[in-house]
Amino acid sequence: xxxxxxxxxxxxxRFSEPTRLLIVVAPYYRDIADQxxxxxxxxxxxxxxxxxxxxxxxxxxxxxxxxxxxxxxxFDGFVALGCVxxxxxxxYETVCNDSSRALQLLGLDGVAxxxxxxxxxxxxxxxxxxxALGQNKGGGAAEAAMHLILLARKFNRATKGIGFRPASENxxxxxxxx
Numbered sequence: 437x438x439x440x441x442x443x444x445x446x447x448x449x450r451f452s453e454p455t456r457l458l459i460v461v462a463p464y465y466r467d468i469a470d471q472x473x474x475x476x477x478x479x480x481x482x483x484x485x486x487x488x489x490x491x492x493x494x495x496x497x498x499x500x501x502x503x504x505x506x507x508x509x510x511f512d513g514f515v516a517l518g519c520v521x522x523x524x525x526x527x528y529e530t531v532c533n534d535s536s537r538a539l540q541l542l543g544l545d546g547v548a549x550x551x552x553x554x555x556x557x558x559x560x561x562x563x564x565x566x567x568a569l570g571q572n573k574g575g576g577a578a579e580a581a582m583h584l585i586l587l588a589r590k591f592n593r594a595t596k597g598i599g600f601r602p603a604s605e606n607x608x609x610x611x612x613x614x
Contacts, residue, residue: 445576445579446579446583448479448482448483448579449483449579449582449583449585449586450483450484451483451484451485451582451585451586452484454486455483455484455485455486455512455513455582455585456485456486456487456488456510456511456512457480457485457486457487457488457511457512457513457514457515457578457581457582457585458487458488458489458490458502458505458510458511458513458514458515459473459476459477459480459487459488459489459490459514459515459517459578460490460491460492460498460501460502460505460514460515460516460517461473461489461490461491461492461498461517461518462491462492462493462494462495462497462498462517462518462519462553463491463518464493464494464495464518464519465519465521465559465562468519468554468559468562468563468566469517469518469519469566471563471566471567471568471574472517472518472519472552472554472566472568472573472574472577473489473517473574474568474574475566475568475572475573475574475575475576475578476515476517476552476574476575476577476578477578478568478575479574479575479576479578479579479582480515480578480582483578483579483582485512485582487515488511490505494518494531495518495519495520495531495532495535495553496531496534496535496538498516498517498518498535498539498553499516499535499538499539499541499542500538502514502516502539502542502547502549503542503547506542506547512548512585513547513548513549513550513581513582513584513585514542514547514548514549514550514581515549515550515552515574515577515578515581516535516539516549516550516551516552516553516577517552517553517574517577518535518552518553518554519553519554519556519562519566520532520535520553520554520555520556521556521557521558521559521562522556522557522558528555532555535553536551536553536555539551539553543584546588548581548582548584548585548587548588549580549581549584550576550577550578550579550580550581550582550584551577551580552573552574552576552577552578554566554573
């Protein structure tokens with residue numbers, strides 16, 4: 437069982453400059469969502485960052501809310517939280533696959549986010565994974581987002597003269613006698 441497995445986790449991120457995250461949660465299973473939120477908030481606070489929290493109707497709406505917020509440029513990163521428990525229909529696969537895929541596409545688009553949407557077979561699995569004092573998947577999702585924020589800051593700094601200059605810069609250099 438996964439409970440007895442040991443896994444390596446990166447050291448928790450720390451911020452010295454202002455960092456703001458948005459937690460987007462689908463509270464369909466309120467008690468599970470509350471545990472995920474508790475873990476995420478604690479991780480964000482421990483890193484020296486701040487957060488805001490919004491709720492959406494379901495897991496499928498989480499990526500859309502993140503896209504809206506990312507377009508505002510008010511946040512450095514995002515934490516997606518929720519829980520999808522397998523039911524009797526194929527709706528489970530649709531929700532799991534589509535929400536996960538949309539979040540992945542946001543990440544590939546440059547949005548720093550951690551995916552804490554649980555996709556489980558039953559409530560017992562969800563409770564174990566959500567527990568802020570246990571597997572703490574909410575905290576893990578927040579830490580994933582914060583690690584990506586740090587990477588984005590590292591790689592998005594000004595270049596050091598590698599590559600080509602835009603044509604407009606070449607004109608300025610030529611005019612200055614260089």
